[in-house]
Amino acid sequence: MxxxxxxxxxxxxxxxxxxxxxxxxxxxxxxxxxxxxxxxxxxxxxVPDPAPRSTRTGSVGLIVPDIVNPFFPPMIKAVQRRARSRNYGIYLADSDAHAGEEAEAVAEMSKQVDGLIFWSSRLPSETLVDIAGRVPTVLVNRSAGGLPTVVASSEDGMRQAVEHLYALGHTRCAYVNAPRGVWSNQHRRAAVRRTCKALGMELVELGPFAQSVEGGVQAADIVAAHGVTAAIANNDLTAIGLMLQLANRGLSVPDDISVVGVDDTFVASLMRPQLTTVRIPVDEIGSLAVDLLLNLLQSGDKADTGPVEVDTQLIVRESTGPVTAEIHWPSRPLPSQD
Incomplete structure (x- = not known):
């Protein structure tokens, strides 16, 4: 009820x-x-009932969890470009990865849009299904109750990342988890687990940590303390924080520890060393989400057609390299975290 x-x-x-x-x-x-x-x-x-809409507004709503994350601006541009090509505008809301803020955005937006696109929603599945019963809804990187969904397939990209590390001689790898309840993290972790098991690699799962540079900084000492030679972070920002703090501790990336991110934001190629990462094709995903929503608006067909999956791909750069015999801890005492 x-x-x-x-x-x-x-x-x-x-x-x-x-x-x-x-x-x-x-x-x-x-x-x-x-x-x-x-x-x-x-x-x-x-979630409050949206105001009834008697006429078409010509707009769609897009709710994202963190507009500051460099992953999202290119996606927002892709959604806007596709919507404009079909004579629609967009309303944008940032939920700050908080279900309460997301619910408030739904209440406000529903008065002004014909449909909603949720990217990595933090709302419970039953709440999303309830919203979709009143406002046409498409989910991205999330599934709930057979709603129209576009997902970045974790399987290929994460498998490629683990196989890449294995080919470089790594046998002990860490996975740095995102906060509990992040749907994409659950699927990425599962793909890493399966591939490590298939290759006979030892996997150390750490966290959860915030999906931010600060989260990566927090994780760095724990990653190093476990004696792994490689670490896969749940996104690029976490990987960047990890690299920065490892350097502060006197450890070299990739000579001591190889690091892999996920997203392939523009910041990945600006890092030194440049970050090896799994590319999420945001342009394609954003365009598909708009098409799904507008087709739903035109046809009214809410039948479960299954998720639309988009392939991911490992982009190899400089933050991964051959495994060394052991981690080269600095000769000077490690500074404190304070």
Whole structure:
């Protein structure tokens, strides 16, 4: 049974009118109360009913988890370009990888768009299915209840990454996990596990860590302490933080530890050494997501046709190299993390 406004009001200890204003007119609710209501709504999985739309708006909504991540701007441009080619505009929202912010964005956007594209949604599957029952919806790098979905296939790219490290002589590898609940991380990790097992490589799974440079910095000492000769990070930002902190500790990439990222953002080729990474074809994925949504709007057919999968590919650069006999720890004492 779907969570109602009355459920949220009762749990939060406020009136139904306060809950309604929190989502519909947030500037008219005290900041402390608004934050409390949003937290309760997220905990319960509540998403407010969108305003009814009697006419076509000519716009689609795009919700991303982190607009600061260099992975997303090229994708946003691809979605906008494809939508414009089909005479649609886009509304953009950043959820800050937070389900409550995502739910609030849905409430605001639904009044202004004909359909929604969720990229790496943090909302529960049942909530996404409920939204799709009221607003045409397409998911990217996420699956839920047979909804139209575009996914970057983890299998090929992650397999290529592990096989690349194996060919360089690595037998002990770390995988640096993203936070729990990140759908793409679950699939990337599974592909790494399968390939390591098939090749007889030892896999050390670490984390979770934030999908950010700071997350990679936090992971670096733990990666080094496990004595691995290679590490695969869940995305490029994590890999970059890992490389920077390993260098601060006096370790060389790739001479002491090889590092692989995922995404192939523009920053990967700016690093020194340049980052070896699994390329996610954001242009193709963004265009496919728009086409799926607009075709859904035109046909109204919500039948489960299965996910549309897009291949990923390893891009070999300078951050991976042949394994050495052992990690060359610096002769000077390691500095503290402070």
């Amino acid at each position: 779907a969570v109602t406004i009355a459920d949220v009001a009762a749990e939060a200890g406020v009136s139904k009118a306060t809950v309604s204003r929190t989502f519909g007119m947030p500037d008219r609710v005290n900041a402390v109360t608004r934050t409390h209501v949003l937290a309760v709504a997220e905990q319960l999985g509540y």
